[in-house]
Amino acid sequence: MSARPAARDSQRFFRSRWVSQPQGVEELEPARLAPGYRAAGVPCGLKAGGETDLGLLDCRAEEVSSALLLTRNASAAAPVRVCRERCEGSSIRAVVVNSGNANAATGEQGFRDALEMRDCAARALDFDPAAVAVAETGVIGVALDIASVRAGVEAAAGSLSESGGEAFSDAIRTTDRWPKRCTVRQGGVTLSAQAKGAGMIEPGFATLLCFVQTDAEVADPEAELRRAVAGSFERITVDGQMSTNDTVLLQASGEAGAPLPDGLLDAVLLQLALEVVADGEGATRVGRVEVSGAASTEEADRVARAIGNSPLVKTALYGRDPNWGRVAQAAGMALAGQQLAELGPGEIDAADLASEAPEVELSVRLDRGEAAGHVFFCDLTHDYVTLNAEYTT
Amino acid sequence: MSARPAARDSQRFFRSRWVSQPQGVEELEPARLAPGYRAAGVPCGLKAGGETDLGLLDCRAEEVSSALLLTRNASAAAPVRVCRERCEGSSIRAVVVNSGNANAATGEQGFRDALEMRDCAARALDFDPAAVAVAETGVIGVALDIASVRAGVEAAAGSLSESGGEAFSDAIRTTDRWPKRCTVRQGGVTLSAQAKGAGMIEPGFATLLCFVQTDAEVADPEAELRRAVAGSFERITVDGQMSTNDTVLLQASGEAGAPLPDGLLDAVLLQLALEVVADGEGATRVGRVEVSGAASTEEADRVARAIGNSPLVKTALYGRDPNWGRVAQAAGMALAGQQLAELGPGEIDAADLASEAPEVELSVRLDRGEAAGHVFFCDLTHDYVTLNAEYTT
Numbered sequence: 001m002s003a004r005p006a007a008r009d010s011q012r013f014f015r016s017r018w019v020s021q022p023q024g025v026e027e028l029e030p031a032r033l034a035p036g037y038r039a040a041g042v043p044c045g046l047k048a049g050g051e052t053d054l055g056l057l058d059c060r061a062e063e064v065s066s067a068l069l070l071t072r073n074a075s076a077a078a079p080v081r082v083c084r085e086r087c088e089g090s091s092i093r094a095v096v097v098n099s100g101n102a103n104a105a106t107g108e109q110g111f112r113d114a115l116e117m118r119d120c121a122a123r124a125l126d127f128d129p130a131a132v133a134v135a136e137t138g139v140i141g142v143a144l145d146i147a148s149v150r151a152g153v154e155a156a157a158g159s160l161s162e163s164g165g166e167a168f169s170d171a172i173r174t175t176d177r178w179p180k181r182c183t184v185r186q187g188g189v190t191l192s193a194q195a196k197g198a199g200m201i202e203p204g205f206a207t208l209l210c211f212v213q214t215d216a217e218v219a220d221p222e223a224e225l226r227r228a229v230a231g232s233f234e235r236i237t238v239d240g241q242m243s244t245n246d247t248v249l250l251q252a253s254g255e256a257g258a259p260l261p262d263g264l265l266d267a268v269l270l271q272l273a274l275e276v277v278a279d280g281e282g283a284t285r286v287g288r289v290e291v292s293g294a295a296s297t298e299e300a301d302r303v304a305r306a307i308g309n310s311p312l313v314k315t316a317l318y319g320r321d322p323n324w325g326r327v328a329q330a331a332g333m334a335l336a337g338q339q340l341a342e343l344g345p346g347e348i349d350a351a352d353l354a355s356e357a358p359e360v361e362l363s364v365r366l367d368r369g370e371a372a373g374h375v376f377f378c379d380l381t382h383d384y385v386t387l388n389a390e391y392t393t
Numbered sequence: 394m395s396a397r398p399a400a401r402d403s404q405r406f407f408r409s410r411w412v413s414q415p416q417g418v419e420e421l422e423p424a425r426l427a428p429g430y431r432a433a434g435v436p437c438g439l440k441a442g443g444e445t446d447l448g449l450l451d452c453r454a455e456e457v458s459s460a461l462l463l464t465r466n467a468s469a470a471a472p473v474r475v476c477r478e479r480c481e482g483s484s485i486r487a488v489v490v491n492s493g494n495a496n497a498a499t500g501e502q503g504f505r506d507a508l509e510m511r512d513c514a515a516r517a518l519d520f521d522p523a524a525v526a527v528a529e530t531g532v533i534g535v536a537l538d539i540a541s542v543r544a545g546v547e548a549a550a551g552s553l554s555e556s557g558g559e560a561f562s563d564a565i566r567t568t569d570r571w572p573k574r575c576t577v578r579q580g581g582v583t584l585s586a587q588a589k590g591a592g593m594i595e596p597g598f599a600t601l602l603c604f605v606q607t608d609a610e611v612a613d614p615e616a617e618l619r620r621a622v623a624g625s626f627e628r629i630t631v632d633g634q635m636s637t638n639d640t641v642l643l644q645a646s647g648e649a650g651a652p653l654p655d656g657l658l659d660a661v662l663l664q665l666a667l668e669v670v671a672d673g674e675g676a677t678r679v680g681r682v683e684v685s686g687a688a689s690t691e692e693a694d695r696v697a698r699a700i701g702n703s704p705l706v707k708t709a710l711y712g713r714d715p716n717w718g719r720v721a722q723a724a725g726m727a728l729a730g731q732q733l734a735e736l737g738p739g740e741i742d743a744a745d746l747a748s749e750a751p752e753v754e755l756s757v758r759l760d761r762g763e764a765a766g767h768v769f770f771c772d773l774t775h776d777y778v779t780l781n782a783e784y785t786t
Contacts, residue, residue, distance in 0.1 A: 075725025
């Protein structure tokens with residue numbers, strides 16, 4: 001078994017074999033945000049070690065087109081409910097986030113605290129509260145220390161900067177082994193993004209947060225974001241567990257006077273999504289499973305997810321074991337009760353599992369139709385068990 | 394973390410806190426089968442170490458009422474397809490089984506081999522082939538050594554004995570840490586049973602096999618078996634993976650002239666099912682999650698399964714971590730997109746997770762209706778990862 005991958009900061013941003021680098025794209029320093037945006041990250045005392053744990057990001061433009069996608073988990077955290085009920089998702093100018101307390105399963109007080117955190121940020125920026133989104137990640141079932149948050153929001157508002165991208169992405173990090181962020185330029189527009197991954201959070205939830213800023217003109221940000229998320233964050237699985245706090249925000253000021261080049265948002269979100277998988281709890285490498293010949297897209301997706309979520313396939317990825325039988329079993333489970341020609345080495349290519357590559361390909365060819373689909377997943381390792389079993393409340 | 398539980402052979406059979414011992418039931422020596430049945434187990438060379446790997450069991454009565462339940466996995470193994478297509482499930486007199494080769498993903502030759510194994514047993518016993526079931530478990534994707542099987546069937550047929558229960562249950566064992574078998578007597582009838590568990594098989598599949606023999610009169614064995622399986626084997630999960638080879642057989646000769654006492658089959662199968670979970674790969678203990686207040690039985694079951702299959706809950710069971718937040722997250726995922734009152738410590742009782750008990754209880758109270766359901770599951774441990782990752786093809 002290989003050791004954990006080292007932090008990847010020094011590498012270029014577009015580096016996965018599965019991401020087509022957009023033509024002519026320029027990678028800028030990720031601290032520098034897209035023009036018109038400012039951000040800050042400060043420590044406010046929620047994380048016991050004194051790390052940066054409160055982030056604030058705003059857009060100077062008064063008219064911002066935005067889209068806000070939130071978890072569908074029925075146990076959604078307070079900030080998700082505040083976003084859903086009290087924010088205007090299509091015109092978000094700012095977001096305030098903490099990475100010390102998920103404010104989940106905290107009852108009505110939790111809702112009031114998330115609202116107060118949001119309102120604090122709106123007051124400090126002099127923005128309409130409905131134009132400010134709130135996101136939180138961290139410990140669950142513990143009341144938010146709202147006094148610390150208030151002080152943190154004030155401090156962050158006082159240190160907003162156009163080169164605050166790094167501090168902001170540090171402020172959304174929990175157990176992530178490396179930061180996930182970029183600033184890229186193509187076709188006269190700039191796009192910056194910060195994400196945090198499916199590292200687990202003491203003591204409970206994997207949360208995905210992703211914030212994207214651009215000066216491009218985006219006519220229908222919700223449609224753009226949904227499409228890009230469908231091809232990226234919705235195609236990944238670490239442990240099959242849907243979080244209570246997942247939040248993805250796209251903001252577009254339009255000030256560059258040019259549209260987003262085709263494929264740029266998709267490529268950025270796919271690279272970020274792949275980093276979230278690669279940085280999954282205890283993960284040492286990433287697999288991509290492609291299912292073809294399915295009767296429908298839904299079926300291809302269901303089979304691919306069954307394979308990507310199978311602990312047997314995930315341990316085979318860890319163990320460099322080209323065990324196509326486990327793939328056949330998981331596919332057969334996803335198609336239980338249906339007609340399926342036998343799957344063997346002729347239909348399943350699992351040879352890449354035996355390689356030492358950090359990104360490996362699996363494929364399954366069904367004979368049920370013409371539809372295809374894929375999922376990205378990480379391996380299941382001893383570190384996953386250690387990280388999740390050795391914490392004791 | 395506690396060590397693996399020791400082999401449990403010396404204990405009484407009905408020992409789980411979740412099994413109500415049938416009144417007046419007598420536990421007999423498990424080698425001794427129900428009257429009228431004979432069995433044998435021999436080594437035929439499929440297992441490299443020379444262990445017992447071929448079992449044969451028959452019933453002297455010419456008229457046997459039986460029921461045969463088979464996996465719904467669409468990648469079903471050859472013996473499952475032989476049982477489905479070439480056996481008369483309601484009048485099975487004998488079963489032949491090997492535990493060295495699953496004969497799965499072996500194509501048309503695999504089907505012919507499973508058929509030949511079955512026919513061999515029928516010839517040796519002078520039975521109608523359709524009255525002989527066949528089951529296999531072990532390595533997958535490897536052609537069955539049918540010559541060895543033929544010799545093994547001959548040898549087993551020559552050593553059939555009324556006290557062959559232990560040898561037979563040894564012959565169905567793969568990585569099981571202890572044998573799962575019993576012979577019990579109640580209300581003038583005897584019932585013997587042998588099961589093998591969800592220990593993983595080199596190099597691939599978890600398989601459940603269970604054989605039950607009785608001299609009781611059972612008017613509708615399929616209905617009896619389906620009901621008992623629904624409350625036992627269908628309520629357990631080790632890793633959420635449906636096998637390609639699962640087979641459960643009930644045979645009733647009626648020679649005792651008395652019916653099966655109410656609840657006896659249910660109690661036996663539930664105890665065996667709990668042993669399969671307790672002996673799950675790498676497992677150190679078993680949890681039972683009870684979901685109440687659901688809108689429907691299907692919903693209660695779905696929520697209970699989401700909790701029992703969550704790697705976060707399974708590692709919390711391993712780590713003695715009473716982490717109710719992970720339970721809330723899994724329940725919320727199962728109810729994604731629906732209305733759910735917030736789940737907190739008032740609705741989720743996870744305190745038992747912190748105990749050192751081998752069998753722990755979790756409960757979740759929803760507010761959506763009156764339906765309830767439960768699932769039994771085991772913990773996710775370092776040994777699970779080791780067992781499944783360290784094999785290399």
